[in-house]
Amino acid sequence: MKRVGLTGGIGSGKSTVAHIFEVLGIPVFYADEASKKLMNEDEELKNKIKKAFGNNAYLNGELNRKYLSDVVFNDHEKIKLLNSLVHPATIEGALHWMQGQTAPYVIKEAALIFESGSNKDLDYVIGVKSPVELSIKRAMARDNITEEQVKARMDKQMDAESKIRLCDYVIVNDEQQMLIPQVLALHEKLLELAAKN
Numbered sequence: 001m002k003r004v005g006l007t008g009g010i011g012s013g014k015s016t017v018a019h020i021f022e023v024l025g026i027p028v029f030y031a032d033e034a035s036k037k038l039m040n041e042d043e044e045l046k047n048k049i050k051k052a053f054g055n056n057a058y059l060n061g062e063l064n065r066k067y068l069s070d071v072v073f074n075d076h077e078k079i080k081l082l083n084s085l086v087h088p089a090t091i092e093g094a095l096h097w098m099q100g101q102t103a104p105y106v107i108k109e110a111a112l113i114f115e116s117g118s119n120k121d122l123d124y125v126i127g128v129k130s131p132v133e134l135s136i137k138r139a140m141a142r143d144n145i146t147e148e149q150v151k152a153r154m155d156k157q158m159d160a161e162s163k164i165r166l167c168d169y170v171i172v173n174d175e176q177q178m179l180i181p182q183v184l185a186l187h188e189k190l191l192e193l194a195a196k197n
Ligand SMILES: CC(C)(COP(=O)(O)OP(=O)(O)OC[C@H]1O[C@@H](n2cnc3c(N)ncnc32)[C@H](O)[C@@H]1O)[C@@H](O)C(=O)NCCC(=O)NCCS
Pocket: 009, 010, 011, 031, 032, 035, 036, 039, 064, 065, 066, 068, 069, 072, 079, 082, 083, 086, 090, 110, 111, 112, 139, 153, 154, 156, 157
């Protein structure tokens, strides 16, 4: 079984592309969902987060996303600290999930594959590429936030172009080229590669 990463900048369309692979029957691990689940349910991790960010990090036992995003997306040191607590558990969770899969290949969708070094556990990485202005517009509309807030988040990730250069395959999501034929072609390619060894 091949392990394939799927990454790209904020608002590039990673989740949208991942859903198309799912329609084709390919299992997908969504790292952001998994990390939120861990932050809400793993008592050891919850305690570490409370110790680092105070009791306000949780509201009625639930992760206080508004409070945490205001803190971490405005401070490079704070996001580094949160990442150092959350990412090891998420990476571990993805590896465990992959071990239980039987498809010819599986996908891990994550914004921070290269930043967290988890590319070392993957056979290939697909990048979703989209013009930066379009990515910003999409993230603003989806999360109901300002351009400044999107840019503050982008600033906490490797820049999207450098990320794409590190990828083995690229899907263009510019709302000009159609997504489905690109995903289908890559799906065929990955099935071929998975059949070889
Ligand atoms: C700070 C948190 C609680 C805010 O939650 P919220 O639901 O408001 O935002 P969401 O998770 O949808 O993220 C919003 C945007 O920020 C980007 N983003 C999220 N986490 C990070 C991060 N650690 N570094 C850089 N960008 C990030 C995402 O790509 C997305 O575009 C949440 O993002 C979080 O827990 N982040 C740390 C864990 C993490 O790294 N998750 C992302 C992939 S594993």
